[in-house]
Amino acid sequence: GSANAGFKYNEGDLDYAGKKAAGWYEIDMDVTGTTETDSGLTFGATVELDSDYASAVDGTEGLTGSVFVSGAFGTFTIGSVDPMADDSGISDIGFDGIGVDDVAGNSIYTGSADARWDYSTGALSLGVSLHTIEEDYGLSVGYDFGMASVLVAYDHDEFNDDTGNENDSASILLTAEMSGIEGQLFFADSDDYDQSWGVYAAYTTGALTLEAAYGDYDGAADAAYGIGAKYDLGGATLAGGVGKVDDMTVADLGVSFSF
């Protein structure tokens, strides 16, 4: 699992706190049981015990589950899963994120999923997601060229709750990494919404990473942007960021780690 903890600031009030500054924590803890068949298939079930400050305030903390089978064909998962396009988008600034990536990803997808297939072979990764009730679906194709990679995702929402329409979305993420410099370029478009796009860059030297992100959505008046720094504590990361989202100054500072 993984977790983070720290402090958040939003000039226009944090949603979960109803005020400008407050503590924050988030925990993603998985309890997984697996069994292997004689033929080498792995069957497993995962219960996710997730808790964060926002769900604690809303009283919506809870568990979700999914069942999977893995083999040479990749992994099929059914239950609580994300649609393929959810795997794309730029990185965010800060220990938990100040929200620049959300603006950049405004038009990334509206569909949902209850089943998905993930497969990778060599540099190629493929995925298909499906919602067997809503009849939404999604596709993704990724290729790793070594110093650069590309991820293309498509999402079909059979009924967009916001608009009452069918909504198709497509997105592309380009990532490049060289000599401690990482760059991400993202673009998305959908039938129901205007285009959104974003860029993220990071420079790492020793334990320190400096980062900057910019995201824009044609349907919004203001672009979002921010700068941040991460420091590797050797097993955990201290990170902070500051920026503008929805014309409000936002910032966070805290730690994140895996266990």
Add this chain to the structure above:
Amino acid sequence: GSANAGFKYNEGDLDYAGKKAAGWYEIDMDVTGTTETDSGLTFGATVELDSDYASAVDGTEGLTGSVFVSGAFGTFTIGSVDPMADDSGISDIGFDGIGVDDVAGNSIYTGSADARWDYSTGALSLGVSLHTIEEDYGLSVGYDFGMASVLVAYDHDEFNDDTGNENDSASILLTAEMSGIEGQLFFADSDDYDQSWGVYAAYTTGALTLEAAYGDYDGAADAAYGIGAKYDLGGATLAGGVGKVDDMTVADLGVSFSF
């Protein structure tokens, strides 16, 4: 724990999906802590992390707990437990079940429990359940003759929410197994409901099991029945079934496994 995943079909719409066909998964995961006393008693607590598609749709996924003590006297459990009669009834067709067993068990019990005592010695098994608030109770006696076994259960519901009456139920399950053939015969009757009964038969050859079930309830117009097949994958089971329940064609296909 155990889990299953696959697809379900109901000609008259699946309750959880609001449509005829959809994916399904179910996870029963136990987290148990125990301690042993100097005198050899085992005290333990179990938190069940249960998730399935229906509770995910309803937003009722959650945890339940029970505390137990085991020793030469058997096991006492208090908390989230089932009444004794819940242990009886015929097996169902399919990977998760198409519902033939529910029709057969219509009159099996209406009471509930928050405490139970389970004891077995040699071929004999005994159990008593109790609801300390509702004042329901139940009894069961089982005996294993080797190739055949019998399980008799009695249930007292102090207040049946459906009818406003006290309701007493009794049931008997006969099971026989020989040369790869298994047969189950079940009969139940209660004060508030008509008689219900069912029969289940299975034939196993190698990794393959063929099965059939029939269930009827005197208060319903139509009997339920189905046929199915299970294939042992050596650590997991692939299973499917098809039948009629409430005059609707129902079917399922998927895998189940323990971990």
Add this chain to the structure above:
Amino acid sequence: GSANAGFKYNEGDLDYAGKKAAGWYEIDMDVTGTTETDSGLTFGATVELDSDYASAVDGTEGLTGSVFVSGAFGTFTIGSVDPMADDSGISDIGFDGIGVDDVAGNSIYTGSADARWDYSTGALSLGVSLHTIEEDYGLSVGYDFGMASVLVAYDHDEFNDDTGNENDSASILLTAEMSGIEGQLFFADSDDYDQSWGVYAAYTTGALTLEAAYGDYDGAADAAYGIGAKYDLGGATLAGGVGKVDDMTVADLGVSFSF
């Protein structure tokens, strides 16, 4: 984690049962993941899976989480935590408690917390709690003199929901232990409520402990008191108590254990 199970009685009806006598269980189970940094800091996340009969009846069973970092500076925790003053107060009678301690602690604190710092060095323990949204805070100082110890706690509630006021509370707990005799003396006062106080005494000989408690609150007509016994089963404890709380006879009998 820890758990208990048994039976409770209240002459004026148990809140969770709506009747005088019923079973009871309570489980506190922690799932914790930790990681250590190169510099020796421990980062961790805890998800608490808590279940008891009252929350089962209310349908409010759930999980809560907290994230912590430990080092030479003590432990910082953010998430689901108790304010410092919650660590004080007298012990209660019985396996789960009949409520004498609640009367004694009526004026102990009204604030809440989402973050706290715990530190101890030698005989001294210090703590500070804070609610980053409610802006409540608390302090505690403890000192262990060997056969006796003292714990002083202060709590500031920025907005007491009951009264609409700011509310400051202060409390002191004195504990002494010698030759199998343990005594506790507690006193609390707050701006919004009258003084409350309590005394607890226990005598242990071999596996048996006899105990008595008395608690009073100036704003209530009746004092609370009770006597009980605990028997050490060598890994679990059998305990029972009887007394008067709110002028009603209350009692409990059951087991408690850790795992």
